[in-house]
Amino acid sequence: MKRLWFGNGRWKTVRATGMILMLLAVTSLLVLTGCSSKTSAPTQGKVVELKLAHFFPSTHPAEKDLIQPWAKAVEAATNGQVKVTSYPQETLLKADAIYDGVVNGVADMGLSCFSYTRGRFPALEAFELPGVTYNSSKVASKVAWEGIKQINPKEVQDTKLMMVLTTGSGDLFTKIPVRTQADLQGMEIRATGLSAKTLKALGANPVAMPQSDAYESLSKGVVKGNLGPMEILQGWKQAEVTEYITKTPFLYNTLFFVTMNLDKWNSISPENQKAIEKVNEEFFGNVAMGLWDKQNEAALKYAVDEKGMKLITLPQDEADRWITVIKPIQDEYVASMKEKGIDGQQILNKVKELSVKYNAEYK
Secondary structure (H helix, E strand, C coil): CEEEEEECCEEEEECHHHHHHHHHHHHHHHHHHHHHHHHHHHHCCCCEEEEEEECCCCCCHHHHHHHHHHHHHHHHHCCCCEEEEEECCCCCCCHHHHHHHHHCCCCCEEEEEHHHHCCCCCHHHHHHCCCCCCCCHHHHHHHHHHHHHHHCCHHHCCEEEEEEEECCCCEEEECCCCCCHHHHCCCEEECCHHHHHHHHHCCCEEECCCHHHHHHHHHHCCCCEEEECCCHHHHCCHHHCCCEEEECCCCCCCEEEEEEEHHHHHCCCHHHHHHHHHHHHHHHHHHHCCHHHHHHHHHHHHHHHHCCCEEEECCHHHHHHHHHHHHHHHHHHHHHHHHCCCCHHHHHHHHHHHHHHHHHHCC
């Protein structure tokens, strides 16, 4: 109990415990209100800055037509709360270090090839296997993105995968015509990795070298051909040093990723995450899916119309013969996956099923 002075010569006795409880209630309310405003602050107005690493030059369509417009769309969709700065041409990370660099937070985002770290993504190697026909990069990209979402392989769950895209099929560019498998026997052709293995199975003599060395090697006759996407005829000027194009939509496909560090993704508000995923969907469908088709079509027109290259299309029975010859590479993939505890046959079946579906849809 406590006596308090109320004026006019009067004292009044009150219970101290009641006043203490009232003061505690007011203090608690103020503390809770303060904590509440601090908790919501990171999702209200805080700008998330993202560094995106890739290896393409700043003039390449991957930077000009995909990354830069996508970054602007993300910033607009998030009302300026998420901003992306691109670091092209390996200025932040080397091409083969980009995925792990994103995992470890050296870069917040990255664009590169899965195949640059072969063995790191075993399930995804199915999308680059020879013997699967892709009529365009649009088909190959749709097959890969839908297939990956259905398979959901553990190997890409350590980042937030934004989208994937592909070069689509590669073709043979040679100094002498290739119309049958017999024409390939012993021919020196520039190729690396899985492409080299494929050409060797067909009887060619693959010669490993970077794309940057191919022009000189072709001009000097060190190699008689190259295997790659059509765009290299113009972008790498190889239409100047080759004379024939043999269409081989079942020999080659390269798969690229655009992905984000998981912690960085989780630091973005749910509202902005939804906005970014909507932008991703739009840019995959409108830009990324067919990014290489535009380059390939322009390069083919340039090579034939301006450089006089001759286009060869294999008869179906000859194409089927090539596919039969390289089937053991698919079998070897399935066996190696089994050793890793992965159902490679199921993944390969899914790839083939989707390729048939989208080859028919995107004619």
